[in-house]
Amino acid sequence: MSDAPILEFKNVSKTYNKITKALSDVSFSLEEGEFVSIIGPSGSGKSTILRCINRLVDATEGSIIFDGHDISRADKREIHQVRKKTGMIFQHYNLVNRLSVIENVLHGRLGHKSTLSGVVGLYTEKEKERAFEILEKLGLTEQAYKRCDELSGGQKQRVGIARSIMQEPRLILCDEPIASLDPSSSKVIMDHLSNINQTMNITCLINLHQVQVALKYSRRIIGITSGQIVYDGPPETLTQDIIYEIYQSKEGELITDVG
Amino acid sequence: MLDKLFKISPRAWRAWLSIQSRLNKGNSQPEKPQQKEKQTSIFTKRKRVFTLVFIVVATLYLVSSAAAEFNLIDGLESFPKAFIWITTYLVPDEKSLSNLPAILAKLSETVFVAIAVTVCAALCAFFFSLLGTTTTKTNPWLARMVRVVAAFFRNVPDVVWAMLLLFSFGQNVLTGFFALFFATFGLLTRTFIETIDEVSADCVEALNATGATTLQIVFQGIIPSVLSVIISWILYMIETNIRASTLIGILTATGIGYQFDMYYKMMNYASASLVVIAIVVVVIAIEITSTRIRKVIM
Ligand SMILES: Nc1ncnc2c1ncn2[C@@H]1O[C@H](COP(=O)(O)OP(=O)(O)OP(=O)(O)O)[C@@H](O)[C@H]1O
Ligand SMILES: [Mg+2]
Numbered sequence: 001m002s003d004a005p006i007l008e009f010k011n012v013s014k015t016y017n018k019i020t021k022a023l024s025d026v027s028f029s030l031e032e033g034e035f036v037s038i039i040g041p042s043g044s045g046k047s048t049i050l051r052c053i054n055r056l057v058d059a060t061e062g063s064i065i066f067d068g069h070d071i072s073r074a075d076k077r078e079i080h081q082v083r084k085k086t087g088m089i090f091q092h093y094n095l096v097n098r099l100s101v102i103e104n105v106l107h108g109r110l111g112h113k114s115t116l117s118g119v120v121g122l123y124t125e126k127e128k129e130r131a132f133e134i135l136e137k138l139g140l141t142e143q144a145y146k147r148c149d150e151l152s153g154g155q156k157q158r159v160g161i162a163r164s165i166m167q168e169p170r171l172i173l174c175d176e177p178i179a180s181l182d183p184s185s186s187k188v189i190m191d192h193l194s195n196i197n198q199t200m201n202i203t204c205l206i207n208l209h210q211v212q213v214a215l216k217y218s219r220r221i222i223g224i225t226s227g228q229i230v231y232d233g234p235p236e237t238l239t240q241d242i243i244y245e246i247y248q249s250k251e252g253e254l255i256t257d258v259g
Numbered sequence: 260m261l262d263k264l265f266k267i268s269p270r271a272w273r274a275w276l277s278i279q280s281r282l283n284k285g286n287s288q289p290e291k292p293q294q295k296e297k298q299t300s301i302f303t304k305r306k307r308v309f310t311l312v313f314i315v316v317a318t319l320y321l322v323s324s325a326a327a328e329f330n331l332i333d334g335l336e337s338f339p340k341a342f343i344w345i346t347t348y349l350v351p352d353e354k355s356l357s358n359l360p361a362i363l364a365k366l367s368e369t370v371f372v373a374i375a376v377t378v379c380a381a382l383c384a385f386f387f388s389l390l391g392t393t394t395t396k397t398n399p400w401l402a403r404m405v406r407v408v409a410a411f412f413r414n415v416p417d418v419v420w421a422m423l424l425l426f427s428f429g430q431n432v433l434t435g436f437f438a439l440f441f442a443t444f445g446l447l448t449r450t451f452i453e454t455i456d457e458v459s460a461d462c463v464e465a466l467n468a469t470g471a472t473t474l475q476i477v478f479q480g481i482i483p484s485v486l487s488v489i490i491s492w493i494l495y496m497i498e499t500n501i502r503a504s505t506l507i508g509i510l511t512a513t514g515i516g517y518q519f520d521m522y523y524k525m526m527n528y529a530s531a532s533l534v535v536i537a538i539v540v541v542v543i544a545i546e547i548t549s550t551r552i553r554k555v556i557m
C-alpha cells in the first residue's frame with residue numbers, strides 16, 4: 001500500500017458553469033511524503049486543482065484517486081472521509097476571527113467528532129493537550145487565548161497550519177499560503193510547512209506565486225498554464241525558458257527578471 | 260398656486276446656469292486629446308447625470324406639490340403657529356398626572372410587544388437566513404425561495420400589513436403583533452443572509468474543508484462570526500418597532516398609540532402631551548441602553 005501514490009489525477013478536466021474551462025486533461029500523481037509546488041499565472045487553474053481534491057469543487061471529467069479510492073464520484077460520506085484526511089491552508093487564513101486561537105485550532109477535530117459534541121464544542125482532554133503541543137511547536141503558546149482578529153497575518157497563518165495539523169491529515173493543500181505575508185513571515189511559514197512535511201511525513205501540495213520560493217523549498221514543481229500541465233519535474237531542470245513558457249511571457253517581463 | 264412655486268425658480272435657474280458655464284469652462288480648456296479623452300468623457304457623463312438628476316428632482320417636486328396642494332412657503336409659515344399651539348396646549352397639568360399610571364401601563368405594554376415581536380421575528384429570520392445563505396450550500400432552490408419570500412414580506416410596509424390584518428383579526432393586539440412581525444421578519448432575514456454571506460464565507464469554506472458537518476459549521480463558524488452584528492440589528496429593530504408600534508396602535512386601537520388618540524380626540528391635550536413626553540423619554544432611554552450594549556459586544 002505504501003508504494004501506491006497517495007493522490008492520482010487521471011485526465012481530469014473542469015469546466016465552470018459549462019463555459020469557463022479551468023482544467024483540461026490534467027494528470028499527475030503524488031507519492032506519500034512529497035513536497036510539491038504548483039506554479040502558474042493567475043487564472044491558470046491552481047486553486048481549482050486543490051479544490052477538486054477535497055471536493056470543494058467537482059471535477060467534470062476524469063478521475064481522482066486519493067488513498068486508493070476514486071473520489072471524483074464519491075458520495076457525501078466518502079467526501080467527509082477525504083476532507084477529514086486533508087488539511088487546507090488559505091491565502092486569507094479563513095479563521096473564525098471572533099473565536100480564540102485555541103478554539104480555531106480545535107476546529108481541526110470537527111470532522112472526527114460526532115455532530116453534537118462538535119456543535120457544543122466539547123473536546124477531549126487529549127485533543128486539548130495535542131492542540132497546545134502544536135501551538136507550542138508553532139511558537140503560538142502565548143497567543144492561545146487571544147482572539148484571532150488580534151493576531152498579525154503571519155500568526156494567523158500559523159493558526160491555520162495548526163488547525164490543519166490538528167486534523168492529523170495525510171495531505172495538506174496550501175492555496176497561496178504566503179501571498180499576503182511579508183518576506184520574513186513568509187519564510188517562517190514555509191519553514192514550518194517544510195518541517196511538518198519532513199517530521200510528520202505529511203504530503204504537501206502548495207500553490208505558489210513566488211518561483212524562487214518554489215525552487216528553494218520543493219523537490220518537485222508542477223507548472224501549469226491555462227489549465228494544462230506544461231512542466232512536472234525537479235527544480236534543477238526548471239530552466240528559465242520553461243518559466244517563461246509557464247507564465248507565457250518574454251525575457252524581461254517577469255518580476256524575477258529584475259536585478 | 261403654481262406661480263408662487265415658480266417665484267423661486269429664476270434664482271435657481273441663474274445658479275444652475277453659472278454651474279453649467281463653470282463646468283463647460285473646465286472642459287473646454289485645451290488638452291492632449293488622446294490621453295485626456297477618457298477623462299473628459301467621464302466628466303461629460305457626470306455632468307449629464309447631474310443635469311438629469313436636477314431636472315428630475317425639480318419636476319418631481321413641482322408636480323407632486325401641485326398634486327398634493329402643498330406649498331413649501333405656506334408650510335414653513337405655519338411652523339411658528341404650530342409651535343405656539345404646542346407650547347400653549349400640549350403641556351401636562353396636575354390633573355393629567357393622575358392619568359400617569361394608566362399611560363405607563365399602556366406604554367410598557369407597547370414596549371414589551373415591540374421587544375417580543377422583534378425577538379420572535381429575529382429567531383425566525385435567523386433560521387430562515389441559514390436556509391437562504393449560499394455559503395452553506397444547502398439547496399440553491401430553497402435559498403432562492405427564502406430570498407423571494409423575505410423580499411415579499413419586507414416590501415409590504417408594516418402599516419399596510421396592519422391594515423390587511425385588521426380584516427382577519429380586527430382591532431386587536433394580535434393585529435399589531437403580526438404586522439410588525441412580518442415586516443421585521445422580512446427585513447431581518449435579508450439582512451442576516453447578507454451578513455452571513457459577507458462575514459462568514461471564508462471560515463465556512465475552511466470548516467467545510469476540515470470535514471465539519473453543516474450544523475457544526477453553523478454553531479462553530481457562522482454564529483460566532485455574525486453574533487455581534489445580529490444583536491446590533493436586533494437592538495436597532497427594537498428601537499424602530501417601538502416607534503412603529505405606537506403608530507400602529509392608533510390603527511388597531513391598542514397600546515400607547517390608542518391612548519394618545521383617545522386623549523387627543525377628547526381634547527384632553529394635557530394628558531396627550533404627557534403621553535408624548537413618556538414616549539420620548541422611553542425611546543431615548545432605550546436608545547442609550549442599546550448604544551451601550553453595542554459598544555460592549557463589538
Ligand atoms: N467558482 C467559479 N466559478 C466560475 N469560474 C471560476 C470559479 N473559480 C474559478 N473560476 C475560473 O477558473 C479559472 C481558474 O481559476 P483558479 O482560481 O483555479 O486559478 P488560479 O490559478 O488559482 O488563479 P490565482 O493565481 O489568481 O489564484 C479562472 O479562469 C477562473 O475565472
Ligand atoms: Mg487561486
